[in-house]
Amino acid sequence: MKELLIGIVGTGSIASRFARACHMVEGVTPAAVSSRSEERGRLFAAENGIQEAFTGEEAMLASGKVDLVYVATPHPIHFEAVLLALRAGKPVLCEKPMALSGKQAEALFAEAERQHVFLMEGMWSRFLPCSRKALSWIREGRIGRVRMIDGAFTFTVDRQHPKPRLVRPELGGGAMFDVGVYTLEMASFYAGCNPESFSGYCEPFCPGTDGTSVLALRYPNGVLATLRMGIDCEAETYMKIYGEKGRIEIPRFFSAPQARLFEDGVLAETVSEDCELPKGFTWQIAAVRDDLSAGRLQNALVPKETTIACNRILGEMMASFFPDRYGNS
Numbered sequence: 001m002k003e004l005l006i007g008i009v010g011t012g013s014i015a016s017r018f019a020r021a022c023h024m025v026e027g028v029t030p031a032a033v034s035s036r037s038e039e040r041g042r043l044f045a046a047e048n049g050i051q052e053a054f055t056g057e058e059a060m061l062a063s064g065k066v067d068l069v070y071v072a073t074p075h076p077i078h079f080e081a082v083l084l085a086l087r088a089g090k091p092v093l094c095e096k097p098m099a100l101s102g103k104q105a106e107a108l109f110a111e112a113e114r115q116h117v118f119l120m121e122g123m124w125s126r127f128l129p130c131s132r133k134a135l136s137w138i139r140e141g142r143i144g145r146v147r148m149i150d151g152a153f154t155f156t157v158d159r160q161h162p163k164p165r166l167v168r169p170e171l172g173g174g175a176m177f178d179v180g181v182y183t184l185e186m187a188s189f190y191a192g193c194n195p196e197s198f199s200g201y202c203e204p205f206c207p208g209t210d211g212t213s214v215l216a217l218r219y220p221n222g223v224l225a226t227l228r229m230g231i232d233c234e235a236e237t238y239m240k241i242y243g244e245k246g247r248i249e250i251p252r253f254f255s256a257p258q259a260r261l262f263e264d265g266v267l268a269e270t271v272s273e274d275c276e277l278p279k280g281f282t283w284q285i286a287a288v289r290d291d292l293s294a295g296r297l298q299n300a301l302v303p304k305e306t307t308i309a310c311n312r313i314l315g316e317m318m319a320s321f322f323p324d325r326y327g328n329s
């Protein structure tokens, strides 16, 4: 098998964990990084075992030294970074959320189709062993027909020294895009389809940025979901899936260290796996490697329909509460 050479766009915290994960996956090499700054690029390359550093994504694409581009910039910069790579004919794995609206996500998938190249949103949680086990319990009917999903992903930002990306409106700050995307895309994973309708509320952290938000969703198969997300709220992070005759509980569902199956109220099965990053990325990276070597243009676990439907809901929620910033996304 030919080694898959990955070019990373951005030198932030997730890019570094991704690079370390690439070193753990057979047949994959983090071969290049691009930064807005020559010095940051060089430093990142040295620290993460990467051979080439480029100043600017264009230079990396022009080098011909990468087979796949991984976009790890703040979310509002995903669109232009993904488009640039696709137009250069490169397959792309983009960090979550891929886009700020359904319209943007649709435009990116349309370009990928035009260029006949692979495109996927990096919803890595869908690939984790405990997430997949929970899905197989549902598909085997172990909890009966799924009726409700209850999910939450919250944390509190450091108010004195917040990470700019989390609180600055121009960097897509707030809970909805940063962690709400996990609640929405993982609830849809367990519901087995994409939402058909939703409503919700956002409470601002600062103008243009949501601190806490709630979403209520209905799926076409009758599953109802209630989701909570927050960057200024100390609460539990979990997902619970309730069926007619049992339930599944997944603590910290985004990294899914464990999944517990209850049948008729009794604990029937538990699976555990350490999936903290960087290791947690390895299943997703291996799946992308396999997709590319098989010539597939999409990934079966994170199809374009999910990304478009979920990016649309995130974008519409933000546009309805922060129209000045997101009304035209």
Ligand SMILES: NC(=O)c1ccc[n+]([C@@H]2O[C@H](COP(=O)([O-])OP(=O)(O)OC[C@H]3O[C@@H](n4cnc5c(N)ncnc54)[C@H](OP(=O)(O)O)[C@@H]3O)[C@@H](O)[C@H]2O)c1
Residues within 6 Å of the ligand: 009, 010, 011, 012, 013, 014, 015, 034, 035, 036, 037, 040, 041, 072, 073, 074, 075, 077, 095, 096, 097, 122, 124, 165, 171, 177, 178, 277
């Ligand atoms: N999958 C996960 O578990 C996970 C976890 C955290 C974040 N994420 C996602 O990954 C993306 C990046 O998050 P992060 O926490 O790594 O962000 P970060 O630490 O702020 O890094 C973002 C990087 O993007 C580059 N960049 C390009 N244009 C920029 C601009 N206008 N402003 C700021 N930076 C810019 C910067 O690198 P240069 O200056 O070198 O160009 C910067 O280091 C986000 O979309 C986020 O949702 C995913």
